[in-house]
Amino acid sequence: MISDVLSLLLxxxxxxxxxxxxxxxxxxxxxxxxxxxxxxRNEVCKLYTIFQRTEIQEPALFNPTDTTKKIKxxxxxxxxxxxxxxxxxxxxxxxxEKIAELYSASGALPVYQINYKNTAxxxxxxxxxxxxxxxxxxxxVAMGAKKFVLFGSCGVLDDNxxxxxxxxxVSAVRDEGTSYHYIAPSPEIEAxxxxxxxxxxxxxxxxxxxxxxxxxxxxxxxxxxxxxIEERRQEGCLAVEMECASMLAASxxxxxxxxxxxYGADNLSSExxxxxxxMSYGLTNAEKYxxxxxxxxxxx
Numbered sequence: 001m002i003s004d005v006l007s008l009l010l011x012x013x014x015x016x017x018x019x020x021x022x023x024x025x026x027x028x029x030x031x032x033x034x035x036x037x038x039x040x041r042n043e044v045c046k047l048y049t050i051f052q053r054t055e056i057q058e059p060a061l062f063n064p065t066d067t068t069k070k071i072k073x074x075x076x077x078x079x080x081x082x083x084x085x086x087x088x089x090x091x092x093x094x095x096x097e098k099i100a101e102l103y104s105a106s107g108a109l110p111v112y113q114i115n116y117k118n119t120a121x122x123x124x125x126x127x128x129x130x131x132x133x134x135x136x137x138x139x140x141v142a143m144g145a146k147k148f149v150l151f152g153s154c155g156v157l158d159d160n161x162x163x164x165x166x167x168x169x170v171s172a173v174r175d176e177g178t179s180y181h182y183i184a185p186s187p188e189i190e191a192x193x194x195x196x197x198x199x200x201x202x203x204x205x206x207x208x209x210x211x212x213x214x215x216x217x218x219x220x221x222x223x224x225x226x227x228x229i230e231e232r233r234q235e236g237c238l239a240v241e242m243e244c245a246s247m248l249a250a251s252x253x254x255x256x257x258x259x260x261x262x263y264g265a266d267n268l269s270s271e272x273x274x275x276x277x278x279m280s281y282g283l284t285n286a287e288k289y290x291x292x293x294x295x296x297x298x299x300x
Contacts, residue, residue, distance in 0.1 A: 017290045038123065044145070050180040053178040064142035071100055074144030075113055075120040077297035079290070080136070082152040087125040090114065090290055100143055102136050109136070111143070111252055116294045123290075126150065130178040130246035137250055147257045147300045149293045150247060154215065154239040154262040157229060162238055167262040168294075172245035173237060174220040179249035188214070189248045195300075203261075204297045213238035215246035215262065234246065259296045 081087065088263060090096060091112050100111040102124065111124040126133045136147065156162045171190045174180070175279075179189060196212070203210045216237040218224060224240060232240070239262055251258035 006151065019200075020168075025122035032045065037199040047083070049052045050177065051185055053180075053185065055184050056180075056182065064138040071143045073120075074099070075122040075150070076144070077119065077294075077300070078122040078140050078145040079126075079141075079149045079297055080124055080126040081290070081293070082126050082128055082149070084125055086290055087112075087123070089287065090123065102139055104132070104135075111140070114294075117298065119298060120150055121294055121297055124151070125206055126243075128242060130176045130217070130243050132252045133243040134178050134246050137247065138254070141254055141256055143254070145190075147297055148251060148259075149260070149296045149300075150243070150260045151289055151293050152241070152243075152262065154241040154254050154264060155224070156264040157216070157233045158213075158238050159264075161211055161213070162193060162264050164264075165209045166203060167214045167215070167264070168196060168203075168210055169215040169239075169244050169260055169262065170196060170212050171214045172248055173214065173235070173294050174245045174249075176217050176242070176246055179217075179248035180257040182249035182253040189245050189252075191248055192252075195257060198299045199259050200263055202292060202299055206295065208292070210261075211238065216240040218242060220247040257300050259300065261292070261296075 018054050081143070084150065089112070091098075093114065098110045098113045099113045099122065102109040102111060104127075106127075107298065109124055109127070111122055111123050113120055115121075122140070124140070126136055133150075140148070154167065169191055171188045173188050174186065176287065200210070200212075214235065215236045216232045216239065218240055229240075241262060244260055244262075249259060284297065
């Protein structure tokens with residue numbers, strides 16, 4: 001298919017030059033795509049990746065609203081986490097109902113609604129990894145969500161600073177790919193100052209200690225090398241995870257107020273990897289973390 005498209009784009013129709021000609025071919029999912037090409041005889045085509053472009057390209061061929069229907073009375077606030085245990089705990093409560101599903105080749109993800117302090121809040125389990133996490137977010141927004149809170153575990157890069165504190169990401173190193181489809185390339189992306197302040201206020205009110213700092217968003221969990229870990233630690237990164245930079249970018253692009261907080265799981269702050277027991281580092285606090293997320297949503 002790619003070779004056919006390239007042949008069509010480069011075809012000269014017997015002319016020595018091609019000046020702003022329109023060609024058509026069949027695109028993804030049978031959608032007809034118009035290619036507009038301006039090419040001189042001796043011009044060489046250059047191929048750029050998203051990491052080399054100075055700005056994002058528009059428009060998209062199709063959008064979340066083309067694949068996901070808006071749901072009447074969908075809650076404005078949506079909370080998500082990556083732990084199935086946490087979601088199972090809350091989905092089994094009496095005042096919770098399933099209101100939608102997110103579909104993928106991996107199966108359907110239920111979207112639930114809870115009535116918290118007389119306010120309807122949607123929640124669901126996010127898929128791990130930036131592309132899948134952002135895709136779920138995009139479809140939730142298409143359903144009708146207007147505010148979004150995400151929380152989950154992370155690898156700790158500086159155990160002395162993090163200890164048992166909740167981590168507030170103030171920025172994220174963009175060592176992944178998804179964020180570059182939403183905002184122009186840069187080494188880091190900053191979290192919204194207002195969102196950080198809301199999270200700080202909620203944690204203080206609820207009596208939770210926290211630490212603010214940079215996080216490292218990576219696509220390759222098995223390529224967190226000793227040299228890369230040390231480099232990121234020297235840059236001030238407290239944690240490593242797989243979604244924050246991409247979610248910050250996607251939420252900024254869609255203009256959706258967004259809050260994320262992290263809690264430590266495995267420890268990468270020494271040369272020996274400490275996997276630790278997740279029952280001791282997070283899951284026993286499932287209800288508390290979820291309620292913190294609900295409170296953030298109400299304060300947004």
